[in-house]
Amino acid sequence: TLVLVALFYPEFDVARWRSQALASVFYVENWALAVAQVDYYAVDDSGSSPFQHFWSLSVQGQVFLLWPVIFAAAAVVCRRFRWRPVPVLAVAFGAVFVGSLVFSVVRTAGDQAFTYFDTRARLWEFALGSLLALAVPYLNPARGLRVVLGWAGLVSMVLVGVLVDVQGAFPGWIALWPLCSAAAVIVAGSSGSRFGVDRVLASGPLVRLGDAAYALYLVHWPLLITYLVVRDRPVAGPRSGVVLIVVSLVLAVVATRWVENPLKRWAWPERSARRLAVVVVVCLGLVAVPVLGWAQADARRAAQIAAEAERNNPG
Structure with a gap:
Protein backbone atom coordinates (compact mmCIF):
# COMPACT_ATOMS: atom_id res chain seq x y z
CA THR A 1 0.00 0.00 0.00
CA LEU A 139 -25.63 -26.45 23.70
CA ASN A 140 -26.94 -29.36 21.67
CA PRO A 141 -30.02 -28.25 19.71
CA ALA A 142 -32.01 -30.83 17.80
CA ARG A 143 -31.46 -31.26 14.07
CA GLY A 144 -34.62 -29.39 13.12
CA LEU A 145 -33.71 -26.47 15.35
CA ARG A 146 -30.20 -26.39 13.87
CA VAL A 147 -31.67 -26.08 10.38
CA VAL A 148 -33.94 -23.22 11.47
CA LEU A 149 -31.17 -21.43 13.37
CA GLY A 150 -28.72 -21.68 10.47
CA TRP A 151 -31.03 -20.28 7.82
CA ALA A 152 -32.51 -17.67 10.14
CA GLY A 153 -29.03 -16.45 11.03
CA LEU A 154 -27.90 -16.24 7.40
CA VAL A 155 -31.05 -14.48 6.18
CA SER A 156 -30.99 -12.13 9.15
CA MET A 157 -27.35 -11.26 8.43
CA VAL A 158 -28.17 -10.32 4.83
CA LEU A 159 -31.19 -8.27 5.89
CA VAL A 160 -29.06 -6.03 8.13
CA GLY A 161 -27.57 -4.28 5.13
CA VAL A 162 -30.97 -3.95 3.47
CA LEU A 163 -33.15 -2.76 6.34
CA VAL A 164 -30.86 -0.95 8.79
CA ASP A 165 -29.55 2.61 8.55
CA VAL A 166 -26.03 1.54 9.46
CA GLN A 167 -24.68 5.04 8.86
CA GLY A 168 -26.34 6.51 11.90
CA ALA A 169 -26.78 3.44 14.10
CA PHE A 170 -23.53 1.55 14.49
CA PRO A 171 -21.90 0.57 16.76
CA GLY A 172 -24.74 0.94 19.29
CA TRP A 173 -27.33 -1.65 20.24
CA ILE A 174 -28.24 -2.30 16.60
CA ALA A 175 -24.93 -4.16 16.21
CA LEU A 176 -26.57 -6.92 18.25
CA TRP A 177 -28.48 -7.83 15.08
CA PRO A 178 -25.55 -9.05 12.93
CA LEU A 179 -23.75 -10.49 15.95
CA CYS A 180 -26.74 -12.56 17.03
CA SER A 181 -27.21 -13.62 13.40
CA ALA A 182 -23.65 -14.92 13.31
CA ALA A 183 -24.14 -16.58 16.71
CA ALA A 184 -27.19 -18.42 15.36
CA VAL A 185 -25.15 -19.83 12.47
CA ILE A 186 -22.40 -20.91 14.87
CA VAL A 187 -24.81 -22.59 17.28
CA ALA A 188 -26.49 -24.34 14.34
CA GLY A 189 -23.12 -25.83 13.40
CA SER A 190 -23.29 -29.04 11.39
CA SER A 191 -26.93 -29.97 11.22
CA GLY A 192 -26.48 -33.28 9.44
CA SER A 193 -29.50 -32.37 7.32
CA ARG A 194 -29.49 -31.93 3.58
CA PHE A 195 -31.62 -28.83 4.14
CA GLY A 196 -29.18 -27.20 6.57
CA VAL A 197 -27.37 -23.99 5.69
CA ASP A 198 -24.12 -25.73 6.60
CA ARG A 199 -24.36 -27.73 3.37
CA VAL A 200 -24.04 -24.43 1.50
CA LEU A 201 -21.47 -22.79 3.78
CA ALA A 202 -19.32 -25.94 3.85
CA SER A 203 -19.19 -26.24 0.05
CA GLY A 204 -15.77 -26.28 -1.55
CA PRO A 205 -15.84 -22.84 -3.21
CA LEU A 206 -17.07 -21.07 -0.08
CA VAL A 207 -14.53 -22.87 2.12
CA ARG A 208 -11.72 -21.80 -0.21
CA LEU A 209 -13.09 -18.25 -0.18
CA GLY A 210 -13.15 -18.40 3.61
CA ASP A 211 -9.52 -19.54 3.64
CA ALA A 212 -8.60 -16.40 1.68
CA ALA A 213 -10.93 -14.07 3.61
CA TYR A 214 -8.17 -12.43 5.67
CA ALA A 215 -6.09 -11.61 2.60
CA LEU A 216 -9.22 -10.44 0.80
CA TYR A 217 -9.92 -8.01 3.63
CA LEU A 218 -6.36 -6.69 3.43
CA VAL A 219 -6.18 -6.09 -0.32
CA HIS A 220 -9.67 -4.94 -1.33
CA TRP A 221 -9.67 -1.52 0.34
CA PRO A 222 -6.32 -0.10 -0.89
CA LEU A 223 -7.17 -1.30 -4.40
CA LEU A 224 -10.52 0.51 -4.28
CA ILE A 225 -9.12 3.76 -2.89
CA THR A 226 -6.17 3.75 -5.31
CA TYR A 227 -8.56 3.30 -8.23
CA LEU A 228 -10.69 6.23 -7.05
CA VAL A 229 -7.58 8.42 -6.67
CA VAL A 230 -6.20 7.52 -10.10
CA ARG A 231 -9.55 7.99 -11.86
CA ASP A 232 -10.53 10.99 -9.70
CA ARG A 233 -13.93 9.53 -8.86
CA PRO A 234 -15.96 9.62 -5.61
CA VAL A 235 -17.20 6.03 -5.98
CA ALA A 236 -16.65 2.99 -8.20
CA GLY A 237 -19.29 2.22 -10.82
CA PRO A 238 -20.87 -1.21 -11.44
CA ARG A 239 -18.34 -2.34 -14.03
CA SER A 240 -15.27 -1.05 -12.24
CA GLY A 241 -16.68 -2.45 -8.99
CA VAL A 242 -16.94 -5.93 -10.47
CA VAL A 243 -13.39 -5.70 -11.84
CA LEU A 244 -12.07 -4.57 -8.45
CA ILE A 245 -13.82 -7.48 -6.73
CA VAL A 246 -12.40 -10.02 -9.21
CA VAL A 247 -8.87 -8.59 -8.95
CA SER A 248 -9.14 -8.55 -5.15
CA LEU A 249 -10.24 -12.19 -5.11
CA VAL A 250 -7.35 -13.25 -7.34
CA LEU A 251 -4.78 -11.34 -5.28
CA ALA A 252 -6.26 -12.72 -2.06
CA VAL A 253 -5.96 -16.31 -3.25
CA VAL A 254 -2.39 -15.69 -4.44
CA ALA A 255 -1.40 -13.97 -1.19
CA THR A 256 -2.95 -16.73 0.90
CA ARG A 257 -1.20 -19.49 -1.01
CA TRP A 258 2.23 -17.92 -1.45
CA VAL A 259 2.53 -15.62 1.57
CA GLU A 260 0.14 -16.41 4.42
CA ASN A 261 0.21 -20.22 4.38
CA PRO A 262 4.02 -20.55 4.06
CA LEU A 263 4.47 -18.08 6.93
CA LYS A 264 1.97 -19.98 9.09
CA ARG A 265 3.90 -23.19 8.43
CA TRP A 266 7.23 -21.55 9.28
CA ALA A 267 8.27 -23.25 12.52
CA TRP A 268 11.55 -21.41 13.20
CA PRO A 269 10.06 -18.40 15.10
CA GLU A 270 8.03 -20.63 17.42
CA ARG A 271 11.02 -22.47 18.84
CA SER A 272 11.92 -19.74 21.33
CA ALA A 273 10.57 -16.47 22.68
CA ARG A 274 13.70 -14.67 21.46
CA ARG A 275 13.18 -15.78 17.87
CA LEU A 276 9.53 -14.77 18.02
CA ALA A 277 10.47 -11.34 19.35
CA VAL A 278 12.99 -10.90 16.54
CA VAL A 279 10.37 -11.72 13.92
CA VAL A 280 7.89 -9.27 15.47
CA VAL A 281 10.49 -6.49 15.54
CA VAL A 282 11.49 -7.19 11.92
CA CYS A 283 7.84 -7.10 10.82
CA LEU A 284 7.34 -3.74 12.54
CA GLY A 285 10.61 -2.46 11.07
CA LEU A 286 9.61 -3.38 7.53
CA VAL A 287 7.03 -0.59 7.74
CA ALA A 288 8.42 1.78 10.37
CA VAL A 289 11.95 2.15 8.98
CA PRO A 290 10.98 3.05 5.38
CA VAL A 291 8.20 5.36 6.58
CA LEU A 292 10.41 7.24 9.04
CA GLY A 293 13.25 7.42 6.51
CA TRP A 294 10.84 8.72 3.88
CA ALA A 295 9.56 11.37 6.28
CA GLN A 296 13.10 12.48 7.13
CA ALA A 297 14.02 12.74 3.45
CA ASP A 298 10.96 14.92 2.82
CA ALA A 299 11.81 17.12 5.80
CA ARG A 300 15.37 17.63 4.55
CA ARG A 301 14.10 18.44 1.07
CA ALA A 302 11.63 20.99 2.44
CA ALA A 303 14.38 22.63 4.51
CA GLN A 304 16.68 22.74 1.48
CA ILE A 305 13.95 24.37 -0.65
CA ALA A 306 13.32 26.96 2.04
CA ALA A 307 17.04 27.74 2.31
CA GLU A 308 17.42 28.06 -1.46
CA ALA A 309 14.39 30.33 -1.67
CA GLU A 310 15.93 32.75 0.83
CA ARG A 311 19.28 32.67 -0.97
CA ASN A 312 17.79 33.09 -4.46
CA ASN A 313 15.33 35.78 -3.39
CA PRO A 314 17.03 37.86 -0.66
CA GLY A 315 14.71 40.25 1.12
Whole structure:
Protein backbone atom coordinates (compact mmCIF):
# COMPACT_ATOMS: atom_id res chain seq x y z
CA THR A 1 0.00 0.00 0.00
CA LEU A 2 2.90 2.36 0.71
CA VAL A 3 4.22 1.65 -2.79
CA LEU A 4 0.81 2.55 -4.23
CA VAL A 5 0.82 5.75 -2.17
CA ALA A 6 4.27 6.70 -3.47
CA LEU A 7 3.34 6.03 -7.09
CA PHE A 8 -0.22 7.28 -7.47
CA TYR A 9 -1.32 9.54 -4.62
CA PRO A 10 -1.16 13.36 -4.58
CA GLU A 11 2.02 14.59 -2.92
CA PHE A 12 0.14 16.77 -0.42
CA ASP A 13 -1.56 13.62 0.99
CA VAL A 14 1.53 11.42 1.26
CA ALA A 15 2.63 12.54 4.74
CA ARG A 16 -0.85 11.88 6.14
CA TRP A 17 -0.96 8.36 4.71
CA ARG A 18 2.55 7.62 5.99
CA SER A 19 1.40 8.35 9.53
CA GLN A 20 -1.62 6.09 8.94
CA ALA A 21 0.74 3.29 7.91
CA LEU A 22 2.60 3.65 11.20
CA ALA A 23 -0.66 3.68 13.14
CA SER A 24 -1.73 0.52 11.31
CA VAL A 25 1.43 -1.47 11.90
CA PHE A 26 1.37 -0.57 15.61
CA TYR A 27 -2.35 -1.47 15.90
CA VAL A 28 -3.66 1.99 16.81
CA GLU A 29 -5.23 2.95 13.47
CA ASN A 30 -8.71 3.07 14.99
CA TRP A 31 -7.61 5.79 17.42
CA ALA A 32 -5.81 7.70 14.66
CA LEU A 33 -9.00 7.76 12.61
CA ALA A 34 -11.12 8.71 15.63
CA VAL A 35 -8.85 11.63 16.53
CA ALA A 36 -8.81 12.74 12.88
CA GLN A 37 -12.63 12.80 13.00
CA VAL A 38 -12.93 10.50 9.99
CA ASP A 39 -16.45 9.71 8.83
CA TYR A 40 -16.48 5.98 8.08
CA TYR A 41 -19.67 6.36 6.05
CA ALA A 42 -18.53 9.32 3.95
CA VAL A 43 -20.24 9.42 0.55
CA ASP A 44 -17.00 10.24 -1.28
CA ASP A 45 -14.38 7.53 -0.63
CA SER A 46 -11.71 9.08 -2.87
CA GLY A 47 -10.28 11.06 0.05
CA SER A 48 -10.28 8.08 2.43
CA SER A 49 -7.12 6.60 3.83
CA PRO A 50 -5.88 3.48 1.99
CA PHE A 51 -5.13 2.16 5.49
CA GLN A 52 -8.59 2.89 6.90
CA HIS A 53 -9.62 -0.78 6.95
CA PHE A 54 -6.88 -1.46 9.49
CA TRP A 55 -9.08 0.12 12.15
CA SER A 56 -10.83 -3.18 12.90
CA LEU A 57 -7.56 -5.11 12.93
CA SER A 58 -6.22 -2.54 15.40
CA VAL A 59 -9.20 -3.12 17.70
CA GLN A 60 -8.61 -6.86 17.44
CA GLY A 61 -4.94 -6.42 18.29
CA GLN A 62 -5.82 -4.41 21.38
CA VAL A 63 -8.36 -7.05 22.45
CA PHE A 64 -5.74 -9.76 21.98
CA LEU A 65 -3.65 -7.93 24.58
CA LEU A 66 -6.54 -7.34 26.99
CA TRP A 67 -8.17 -10.78 26.88
CA PRO A 68 -5.12 -12.67 28.28
CA VAL A 69 -5.22 -10.26 31.25
CA ILE A 70 -8.85 -11.26 31.88
CA PHE A 71 -7.96 -14.95 31.61
CA ALA A 72 -5.02 -14.49 33.98
CA ALA A 73 -7.18 -12.65 36.53
CA ALA A 74 -9.82 -15.39 36.27
CA ALA A 75 -7.14 -18.02 36.85
CA VAL A 76 -6.01 -16.25 40.03
CA VAL A 77 -9.61 -16.07 41.31
CA CYS A 78 -10.28 -19.73 40.50
CA ARG A 79 -7.10 -20.84 42.22
CA ARG A 80 -7.73 -18.76 45.32
CA PHE A 81 -11.40 -19.59 45.85
CA ARG A 82 -11.42 -23.04 44.18
CA TRP A 83 -14.11 -21.92 41.75
CA ARG A 84 -14.73 -23.49 38.37
CA PRO A 85 -13.30 -21.44 35.47
CA VAL A 86 -16.35 -21.35 33.17
CA PRO A 87 -18.66 -19.48 35.59
CA VAL A 88 -15.86 -17.09 36.56
CA LEU A 89 -15.09 -16.30 32.93
CA ALA A 90 -18.80 -15.97 32.17
CA VAL A 91 -19.15 -13.35 34.91
CA ALA A 92 -16.00 -11.52 33.73
CA PHE A 93 -17.00 -11.40 30.07
CA GLY A 94 -20.60 -10.68 31.03
CA ALA A 95 -19.42 -7.61 32.92
CA VAL A 96 -17.36 -6.49 29.91
CA PHE A 97 -20.35 -7.11 27.65
CA VAL A 98 -22.80 -5.05 29.72
CA GLY A 99 -20.42 -2.20 30.51
CA SER A 100 -19.13 -1.81 26.97
CA LEU A 101 -22.60 -2.14 25.40
CA VAL A 102 -24.03 0.58 27.64
CA PHE A 103 -21.04 2.80 26.83
CA SER A 104 -21.50 2.10 23.12
CA VAL A 105 -25.19 2.98 23.12
CA VAL A 106 -24.67 6.23 25.04
CA ARG A 107 -21.63 7.38 23.07
CA THR A 108 -23.11 6.43 19.68
CA ALA A 109 -26.04 8.72 20.37
CA GLY A 110 -23.66 11.57 21.27
CA ASP A 111 -20.78 11.20 18.78
CA GLN A 112 -21.28 8.34 16.36
CA ALA A 113 -18.27 9.14 14.13
CA PHE A 114 -15.75 8.94 17.00
CA THR A 115 -17.49 6.04 18.75
CA TYR A 116 -17.38 3.94 15.58
CA PHE A 117 -13.60 3.59 16.01
CA ASP A 118 -13.55 3.59 19.83
CA THR A 119 -12.21 0.31 21.23
CA ARG A 120 -14.24 0.76 24.41
CA ALA A 121 -17.45 0.75 22.35
CA ARG A 122 -16.42 -2.47 20.61
CA LEU A 123 -15.31 -4.65 23.52
CA TRP A 124 -18.83 -5.97 24.06
CA GLU A 125 -18.81 -7.52 20.59
CA PHE A 126 -15.74 -9.59 21.45
CA ALA A 127 -17.19 -10.35 24.90
CA LEU A 128 -20.32 -11.72 23.23
CA GLY A 129 -18.12 -14.01 21.15
CA SER A 130 -16.31 -15.17 24.28
CA LEU A 131 -19.61 -15.87 26.05
CA LEU A 132 -20.76 -17.83 23.00
CA ALA A 133 -17.54 -19.86 23.06
CA LEU A 134 -18.17 -20.70 26.73
CA ALA A 135 -21.77 -21.70 26.02
CA VAL A 136 -21.43 -23.72 22.80
CA PRO A 137 -20.07 -26.91 24.47
CA TYR A 138 -23.23 -27.03 26.59
CA LEU A 139 -25.63 -26.45 23.70
CA ASN A 140 -26.94 -29.36 21.67
CA PRO A 141 -30.02 -28.25 19.71
CA ALA A 142 -32.01 -30.83 17.80
CA ARG A 143 -31.46 -31.26 14.07
CA GLY A 144 -34.62 -29.39 13.12
CA LEU A 145 -33.71 -26.47 15.35
CA ARG A 146 -30.20 -26.39 13.87
CA VAL A 147 -31.67 -26.08 10.38
CA VAL A 148 -33.94 -23.22 11.47
CA LEU A 149 -31.17 -21.43 13.37
CA GLY A 150 -28.72 -21.68 10.47
CA TRP A 151 -31.03 -20.28 7.82
CA ALA A 152 -32.51 -17.67 10.14
CA GLY A 153 -29.03 -16.45 11.03
CA LEU A 154 -27.90 -16.24 7.40
CA VAL A 155 -31.05 -14.48 6.18
CA SER A 156 -30.99 -12.13 9.15
CA MET A 157 -27.35 -11.26 8.43
CA VAL A 158 -28.17 -10.32 4.83
CA LEU A 159 -31.19 -8.27 5.89
CA VAL A 160 -29.06 -6.03 8.13
CA GLY A 161 -27.57 -4.28 5.13
CA VAL A 162 -30.97 -3.95 3.47
CA LEU A 163 -33.15 -2.76 6.34
CA VAL A 164 -30.86 -0.95 8.79
CA ASP A 165 -29.55 2.61 8.55
CA VAL A 166 -26.03 1.54 9.46
CA GLN A 167 -24.68 5.04 8.86
CA GLY A 168 -26.34 6.51 11.90
CA ALA A 169 -26.78 3.44 14.10
CA PHE A 170 -23.53 1.55 14.49
CA PRO A 171 -21.90 0.57 16.76
CA GLY A 172 -24.74 0.94 19.29
CA TRP A 173 -27.33 -1.65 20.24
CA ILE A 174 -28.24 -2.30 16.60
CA ALA A 175 -24.93 -4.16 16.21
CA LEU A 176 -26.57 -6.92 18.25
CA TRP A 177 -28.48 -7.83 15.08
CA PRO A 178 -25.55 -9.05 12.93
CA LEU A 179 -23.75 -10.49 15.95
CA CYS A 180 -26.74 -12.56 17.03
CA SER A 181 -27.21 -13.62 13.40
CA ALA A 182 -23.65 -14.92 13.31
CA ALA A 183 -24.14 -16.58 16.71
CA ALA A 184 -27.19 -18.42 15.36
CA VAL A 185 -25.15 -19.83 12.47
CA ILE A 186 -22.40 -20.91 14.87
CA VAL A 187 -24.81 -22.59 17.28
CA ALA A 188 -26.49 -24.34 14.34
CA GLY A 189 -23.12 -25.83 13.40
CA SER A 190 -23.29 -29.04 11.39
CA SER A 191 -26.93 -29.97 11.22
CA GLY A 192 -26.48 -33.28 9.44
CA SER A 193 -29.50 -32.37 7.32
CA ARG A 194 -29.49 -31.93 3.58
CA PHE A 195 -31.62 -28.83 4.14
CA GLY A 196 -29.18 -27.20 6.57
CA VAL A 197 -27.37 -23.99 5.69
CA ASP A 198 -24.12 -25.73 6.60
CA ARG A 199 -24.36 -27.73 3.37
CA VAL A 200 -24.04 -24.43 1.50
CA LEU A 201 -21.47 -22.79 3.78
CA ALA A 202 -19.32 -25.94 3.85
CA SER A 203 -19.19 -26.24 0.05
CA GLY A 204 -15.77 -26.28 -1.55
CA PRO A 205 -15.84 -22.84 -3.21
CA LEU A 206 -17.07 -21.07 -0.08
CA VAL A 207 -14.53 -22.87 2.12
CA ARG A 208 -11.72 -21.80 -0.21
CA LEU A 209 -13.09 -18.25 -0.18
CA GLY A 210 -13.15 -18.40 3.61
CA ASP A 211 -9.52 -19.54 3.64
CA ALA A 212 -8.60 -16.40 1.68
CA ALA A 213 -10.93 -14.07 3.61
CA TYR A 214 -8.17 -12.43 5.67
CA ALA A 215 -6.09 -11.61 2.60
CA LEU A 216 -9.22 -10.44 0.80
CA TYR A 217 -9.92 -8.01 3.63
CA LEU A 218 -6.36 -6.69 3.43
CA VAL A 219 -6.18 -6.09 -0.32
CA HIS A 220 -9.67 -4.94 -1.33
CA TRP A 221 -9.67 -1.52 0.34
CA PRO A 222 -6.32 -0.10 -0.89
CA LEU A 223 -7.17 -1.30 -4.40
CA LEU A 224 -10.52 0.51 -4.28
CA ILE A 225 -9.12 3.76 -2.89
CA THR A 226 -6.17 3.75 -5.31
CA TYR A 227 -8.56 3.30 -8.23
CA LEU A 228 -10.69 6.23 -7.05
CA VAL A 229 -7.58 8.42 -6.67
CA VAL A 230 -6.20 7.52 -10.10
CA ARG A 231 -9.55 7.99 -11.86
CA ASP A 232 -10.53 10.99 -9.70
CA ARG A 233 -13.93 9.53 -8.86
CA PRO A 234 -15.96 9.62 -5.61
CA VAL A 235 -17.20 6.03 -5.98
CA ALA A 236 -16.65 2.99 -8.20
CA GLY A 237 -19.29 2.22 -10.82
CA PRO A 238 -20.87 -1.21 -11.44
CA ARG A 239 -18.34 -2.34 -14.03
CA SER A 240 -15.27 -1.05 -12.24
CA GLY A 241 -16.68 -2.45 -8.99
CA VAL A 242 -16.94 -5.93 -10.47
CA VAL A 243 -13.39 -5.70 -11.84
CA LEU A 244 -12.07 -4.57 -8.45
CA ILE A 245 -13.82 -7.48 -6.73
CA VAL A 246 -12.40 -10.02 -9.21
CA VAL A 247 -8.87 -8.59 -8.95
CA SER A 248 -9.14 -8.55 -5.15
CA LEU A 249 -10.24 -12.19 -5.11
CA VAL A 250 -7.35 -13.25 -7.34
CA LEU A 251 -4.78 -11.34 -5.28
CA ALA A 252 -6.26 -12.72 -2.06
CA VAL A 253 -5.96 -16.31 -3.25
CA VAL A 254 -2.39 -15.69 -4.44
CA ALA A 255 -1.40 -13.97 -1.19
CA THR A 256 -2.95 -16.73 0.90
CA ARG A 257 -1.20 -19.49 -1.01
CA TRP A 258 2.23 -17.92 -1.45
CA VAL A 259 2.53 -15.62 1.57
CA GLU A 260 0.14 -16.41 4.42
CA ASN A 261 0.21 -20.22 4.38
CA PRO A 262 4.02 -20.55 4.06
CA LEU A 263 4.47 -18.08 6.93
CA LYS A 264 1.97 -19.98 9.09
CA ARG A 265 3.90 -23.19 8.43
CA TRP A 266 7.23 -21.55 9.28
CA ALA A 267 8.27 -23.25 12.52
CA TRP A 268 11.55 -21.41 13.20
CA PRO A 269 10.06 -18.40 15.10
CA GLU A 270 8.03 -20.63 17.42
CA ARG A 271 11.02 -22.47 18.84
CA SER A 272 11.92 -19.74 21.33
CA ALA A 273 10.57 -16.47 22.68
CA ARG A 274 13.70 -14.67 21.46
CA ARG A 275 13.18 -15.78 17.87
CA LEU A 276 9.53 -14.77 18.02
CA ALA A 277 10.47 -11.34 19.35
CA VAL A 278 12.99 -10.90 16.54
CA VAL A 279 10.37 -11.72 13.92
CA VAL A 280 7.89 -9.27 15.47
CA VAL A 281 10.49 -6.49 15.54
CA VAL A 282 11.49 -7.19 11.92
CA CYS A 283 7.84 -7.10 10.82
CA LEU A 284 7.34 -3.74 12.54
CA GLY A 285 10.61 -2.46 11.07
CA LEU A 286 9.61 -3.38 7.53
CA VAL A 287 7.03 -0.59 7.74
CA ALA A 288 8.42 1.78 10.37
CA VAL A 289 11.95 2.15 8.98
CA PRO A 290 10.98 3.05 5.38
CA VAL A 291 8.20 5.36 6.58
CA LEU A 292 10.41 7.24 9.04
CA GLY A 293 13.25 7.42 6.51
CA TRP A 294 10.84 8.72 3.88
CA ALA A 295 9.56 11.37 6.28
CA GLN A 296 13.10 12.48 7.13
CA ALA A 297 14.02 12.74 3.45
CA ASP A 298 10.96 14.92 2.82
CA ALA A 299 11.81 17.12 5.80
CA ARG A 300 15.37 17.63 4.55
CA ARG A 301 14.10 18.44 1.07
CA ALA A 302 11.63 20.99 2.44
CA ALA A 303 14.38 22.63 4.51
CA GLN A 304 16.68 22.74 1.48
CA ILE A 305 13.95 24.37 -0.65
CA ALA A 306 13.32 26.96 2.04
CA ALA A 307 17.04 27.74 2.31
CA GLU A 308 17.42 28.06 -1.46
CA ALA A 309 14.39 30.33 -1.67
CA GLU A 310 15.93 32.75 0.83
CA ARG A 311 19.28 32.67 -0.97
CA ASN A 312 17.79 33.09 -4.46
CA ASN A 313 15.33 35.78 -3.39
CA PRO A 314 17.03 37.86 -0.66
CA GLY A 315 14.71 40.25 1.12
